[in-house]
Amino acid sequence: MIAFTFPGQGSQKPGVGRAWLDHPSWELVEEATEAAGLNIRHLLLDADADELKATRNAQLSTFVISLVVLDAVERLGVEPSLVAGHSLGEYTALVASGALSFDDGVKLVTERGEAMQEAAAMQLGTMAAVLGLDDDLVEIACARIDGDVWVANYNAPGQVVIAGSPDGVAAASLAAKDLGSKKVLPIAVSGAFHTPFMAPARDRLRSALGLADLRSPDLPVYANVDAMVHDAGDEWAGLLGAQLCKPVRWRQTLHHLEEAGARTFVELGPGSALTGMAKRTVVGAKTLSVGTPAELDQLLATLDVQGTEAVGAHEGEHLFATERVVVSPSAGVFHPAEDIGIGHGLVAGDVIGFVGTEPVHSPFAGVIMGMLTADGERVGSREPIAWLRVH
Numbered sequence: 001m002i003a004f005t006f007p008g009q010g011s012q013k014p015g016v017g018r019a020w021l022d023h024p025s026w027e028l029v030e031e032a033t034e035a036a037g038l039n040i041r042h043l044l045l046d047a048d049a050d051e052l053k054a055t056r057n058a059q060l061s062t063f064v065i066s067l068v069v070l071d072a073v074e075r076l077g078v079e080p081s082l083v084a085g086h087s088l089g090e091y092t093a094l095v096a097s098g099a100l101s102f103d104d105g106v107k108l109v110t111e112r113g114e115a116m117q118e119a120a121a122m123q124l125g126t127m128a129a130v131l132g133l134d135d136d137l138v139e140i141a142c143a144r145i146d147g148d149v150w151v152a153n154y155n156a157p158g159q160v161v162i163a164g165s166p167d168g169v170a171a172a173s174l175a176a177k178d179l180g181s182k183k184v185l186p187i188a189v190s191g192a193f194h195t196p197f198m199a200p201a202r203d204r205l206r207s208a209l210g211l212a213d214l215r216s217p218d219l220p221v222y223a224n225v226d227a228m229v230h231d232a233g234d235e236w237a238g239l240l241g242a243q244l245c246k247p248v249r250w251r252q253t254l255h256h257l258e259e260a261g262a263r264t265f266v267e268l269g270p271g272s273a274l275t276g277m278a279k280r281t282v283v284g285a286k287t288l289s290v291g292t293p294a295e296l297d298q299l300l301a302t303l304d305v306q307g308t309e310a311v312g313a314h315e316g317e318h319l320f321a322t323e324r325v326v327v328s329p330s331a332g333v334f335h336p337a338e339d340i341g342i343g344h345g346l347v348a349g350d351v352i353g354f355v356g357t358e359p360v361h362s363p364f365a366g367v368i369m370g371m372l373t374a375d376g377e378r379v380g381s382r383e384p385i386a387w388l389r390v391h
Contacts, residue, residue, distance in 0.1 A: 002303075003262035004073075004080040004096060005278070006066050006089030008248075009058045010189070011271035016065050017044025019292045024363040025071040028102070032064045035106040040064050055120065055190060056113035059088050063109045066092045066269030067102065069290055073268060074382050075363065076296060077325035078303065082262055084222040084253050086274055087153075087194070088112070090243065097217035098380065099233060104212045108240075111208040115201035116244070120191025122200060127152060127163040127189050128173055132182030135160055135251075141175035152194040153248045156277040163192035198244040205244065209237040220260065227252035229260075250274075254281040266290060266299065324364045325372070326386045328379045332356035335375055344368045352386055355379060366390035 020026050033040045043052065043061040052058055066089065085093035091109050094100040100108070130138050135151075138160040142149045149164030149172040162172050169192075173184040191197065215233040223230050223239045227249040230239060254277065257265070264286040265278040272289035279287050290299050328334065336353040345367050346352070351359045352368070366388035373385045 001081040001261040002078075002264045002266060003082040003084065003257045004070070004093070005083070005265055005267050005274045006070075006085035006092035006096070007062060007267065007269045007271055007274055008085070008087035008089045009055065009062060009193075010187075011269060011273060012052045012058045012062045013270055014047060014049055014052060015045060016061070016270045016291075017041070017068075019294070020065070020068050020072075021045075023068075023072060023293050025068045025075065028068050028071055029064060031102065032060075032067075032106045035103045036060065036110045038110065053188070053190070055117040056110070059109055059113035059116075060106075062088060062270060063092055063105070065291075067095060067105075069268045070096055071382065072293065072296060073266075073290060073299065075325060075327055076300060077384060077387060078299065080219065080266070082220045082222070082257055082260055084257060085224075086250055087224065087243070087248050089269070089274075090221075090224055090240070092269070093221050094214075094217070094236065097219050097221045099215050099217040099221060099236060101213065108205075108208055108212055112201070112205055112244075115204040116191065116193065116198060118204075119198050119201035120193075123192070123197045124166065125164060125190075125192025125195070125197045126166050126169050127161055127187040127192060128169050129155075129185045129187060130160045130162055130173070130176045130181050131185065132158050133160065133176055133180055134158075137179045138162065138176060138181075141172050141179055141181075144175045145171045147171060148192075148195075148197070150192075150195045151247050152192070154251045155248075156251050156254075156280040159277070159280070161187065163195045164197070165192070194244065194247050196245050202241050202244040206237075206241050209240055212237070222253045222256060224248045224250070224253070227256050229256075250277060251281055254278055258282045258285070264288070264303070324366065324388050324390050325384045326352060326360065326362050326364070326388065327382045328355050328360060328373075328385055329382075330355050330358050331380050332358070332378065334360070334373045334377055334379050334385060336371070340368070342368055342370060346388065360385055362386075362388065364388055364390045 083093040095105040147168035149168030152163035153161035214236045220229045225246045267274040267289040275289040332355040
């Protein structure tokens with residue numbers, strides 16, 4: 001079973017979108033720009049490291065580029081059995097699962113970033129990574145301090161993040177070293193995320209969550225606050241609000257994914273922090289990070305080597321590096337174009353059918369090897385329509 005994981009704030013980097021400019025999935029950037037009312041293209045192409053450090057920019061850029069990568073992977077026909085996201089990445093996971101629409105996701109992440117940046121300006125805070133110490137001892141280090149400091153992230157065995165006031169974090173860091181920590185590393189952030197310092201952001205975000213259409217996911221999504229699966233759409237507004245002030249239980253999430261049968265962990269988006277955490281947490285796991293178009297073929301090669309059952313959906317066969325899936329651009333009823341069928345040759349851009357009145361273009365040149373959606377069948381956005389043998 002394959003688990004897709006999605007990174008959070010801190011994974012952003014300048015120019016992360018350049019590699020995707022000529023890929024069909026780049027169209028999501030234009031859609032996100034319209035939904036957010038912000039120049040996301042600039043964030044992904046031209047913003048420097050200082051501009052991207054701002055919480056609002058870091059979150060929005062990471063969220064959008066992660067969905068660009070997801071869209072590209074889905075175009076290959078690779079689908080997960082389970083999904084989870086670290087902090088901000090939980091919103092990406094909800095979009096991937098169908099629980100949250102792309103537009104609502106962009107709007108919520110925009111509001112979340114603004115709210116957290118404002119909360120950080122109201123209450124000075126910082127964070128630090130405690131290495132080489134068990135979870136319970138890190139909790140003890142925080143408890144010994146007569147100040148504001150809490151565990152913010154349980155990332156992996158021997159890797160726990162604490163957060164709070166600068167004085168509280170400094171004192172807890174010393175206490176952690178006294179208890180045997182090998183190292184404590186300050187994290188360059190502007191606030192104490194996932195602590196009570198984020199209460200003002202939580203209150204503001206609740207209003208935005210109340211306007212979003214949160215549906216039941218199409219596949220299991222694991223929540224940060226309790227590392228458990230929640231399959232009812234009406235639960236997620238409360239979970240996303242609570243997440244801002246509660247620790248991210250990522251190590252526990254990885255163990256629960258493993259218990260559910262996940263053996264392959266694919267991180268989609270910028271960076272590879274979650275890949276490293278999976279390696280440290282799940283013994284024997286297959287791990288891979290995909291952040292550029294060049295890594296798409298590596299993903300297919302890795303999954304083919306494993307003989308995974310989760311690649312593609314064409315009559316039980318596997319999707320190999322010479323094959324691609326054409327997906328629906330939107331939800332609706334599919335009707336094939338005239339004379340389109342198995343054996344039909346295509347050039348990139350050809351229309352193979354319509355979802356409602358919207359044309360379904362093939363991003364690839366090749367030959368249709370199978371139709372995955374019947375005439376008159378209702379499909380969801382990015383649902384496979386046909387699979388091709390590409391030239």
